[in-house]
Amino acid sequence: DTGVSQNPRHKITKRGQNVTFRCDPISEHNRLYWYRQTLGQGPEFLTYFQNEAQLEKSRLLSDRFSAERPKGSFSTLEIQRTEQGDSAMYLCASSLAYLEQYFGPGTRLTVT
Amino acid sequence: DQQVKQNSPSLSVQEGRISILNCDYTNSMFDYFLWYKKYPAEGPTFLISISSIKDKNEDGRFTVFLNKSAKHLSLHIVPSQPGDSAVYFCAATRGWNNDMRFGAGTRLTVKP
Numbered sequence: 410d411t412g413v414s415q416n417p418r419h420k421i422t423k424r425g426q427n428v429t430f431r432c433d434p435i436s437e438h439n440r441l442y443w444y445r446q447t448l449g450q451g452p453e454f455l456t457y458f459q460n461e462a463q464l465e466k467s468r469l470l471s472d473r474f475s476a477e478r479p480k481g482s483f484s485t486l487e488i489q490r491t492e493q494g495d496s497a498m499y500l501c502a503s504s505l506a507y508l509e510q511y512f513g514p515g516t517r518l519t520v521t
Numbered sequence: 522d523q524q525v526k527q528n529s530p531s532l533s534v535q536e537g538r539i540s541i542l543n544c545d546y547t548n549s550m551f552d553y554f555l556w557y558k559k560y561p562a563e564g565p566t567f568l569i570s571i572s573s574i575k576d577k578n579e580d581g582r583f584t585v586f587l588n589k590s591a592k593h594l595s596l597h598i599v600p601s602q603p604g605d606s607a608v609y610f611c612a613a614t615r616g617w618n619n620d621m622r623f624g625a626g627t628r629l630t631v632k633p
Contacts, residue, residue, distance in 0.1 A: 413564070442620070451525070451610045451623025452565065465620060500564055509555065510621070512564030 411435060413513035415501050421519045422491055429487045430516045434503030441484050442510060443476055444500040445469065452500050458484060459506070491520045524548045525613050527624035535632055540598040542627050544611030547592065551613035555621065556585060556596045559608045568609075569596070601631045 414433045422428050434441050439460050444452035455474070456466045460481035470476075473491075478484040488495055498517050502510035526545045534540045544554075552573040557565035571578040571585045571594070578585050584597045598605055611624040 449530075450625050451527075451612070452621075454620035454622070457620065467620065502564070509567040509570065511567070512557075514562065514564050 413501055413503050413511055415499075415513040415516050417516060418514065419517045419519075421521065424491055424493060424520055426491055427487065427489045428491060428518065429485050430499055430501075430518075432484045432486070432501030432503075432513060434483070434501070435511055438503035438505055438511070439481065440504045440506055440510075441478055442502040442504075443484070443486050444502065446498040446500055446515070447496075455486075488518075491518075493520050496520045523625075524551075525611055525622045525624040527609075527611055527627050529627050530625070531628045531630070533630045533632065534601050536603055537600045540596075540601045540605065540629055540631065542596040542598075542609050542611075542629065544594050544596075544624055545592055546594075546613050546622075548613070548615075548622075549592070550615050551622075552616065553614045554585070554587060554594050555612045555614070556583075557610045557612060557623075558605075559610065559626070565610055598629075601629075603631045603633050605629060606631050 416431045442457040443455040446452045455470050458478040473489045476486045498515040500515045502512045504510045555570040556568040558568050559565045569580050569583050587594045608626045608628050610626045612621040614621045
């Protein structure tokens, strides 16, 4: 399968802990996006990369959130000092510039 | 702020009939609009898009209509099939493939 993959698929953590998610995009795609989706809502844009450069960040992305894409391949999204409000589905998508985005299955985060 | 709105959380239609999903937006700067379909436990899948310079785009059973003056778009599925049962998200963007703003989704159920 050569689609977008995300790991882990599920993560349960206690409030205050740090978590890190990984996204592996489709190999030839130079753009990578992170979204957050809460119950009953559509995905909300968090940030995106073109190759290794992080070009845009949403104001939703507080200082506790950081994303990286070393070497322009896979990406990681880290949340420090998790809060219950961080519980959501975190979606990754990739694309070739100017074409539609392909989404991964998401990582469901539960903060207890 | 909710710049893209899908006011119908659910829609039920009979197999073979037409499904019409609606979407409204508030930001006149949006110039590309997309529809995504989402099955449970999967990420959203791109369905069809339309540029603001057009008022209609068709792909097989799926047609998207754009009314810029009303800031309204709709997705028509004809004929509807049980496999079309999913959550449909409307999305809009300024400039192709910048951050997308999604609606909350409409759950379509096609009954055999």
